[in-house]
Amino acid sequence: MINPRVTLDADSLGPVGQRLRKPLEDQLTSALQHATHTVEDHYTGESVPEVAQELLVETRGGLHPDIAAGFEPDGAQLTAVAAAIVEEHR
Structure with missing residues (x-):
């Protein structure tokens, strides 16, 4: 079973985003x-x-x-999760 985690770059977040970072990471990871x-x-x-799509x-x-509209995951990391799914089913 694959259980990816989402982490946000604190340096790219504004003050509000930095305060909400942990709950947002939890919500994105869960989704x-x-x-x-x-x-x-x-x-x-x-x-x-x-x-991946x-x-x-x-x-x-x-x-x-609103969160979905701003969710832009790292393409390489999303592809890695997709590759793991494909590999798991070979």
Whole structure:
């Protein structure tokens, strides 16, 4: 089972973001982990880029619309999670 975590770069956050960093990381991590499990459960041989896109869509779907609109995960890290899902099903 894959359980990715989201961490935010404190240097890129403003004062409000820095105060909310931990709860926001927790919410983003929860949404990403739920998306990962959903995509894993429904995996039917899609490619890594397709799985990465599914992860992004599912993760955003689990967030408040305002948070989802601003959620831009690191593409390489999201691809790594997608690759782990694909590899797990080979």
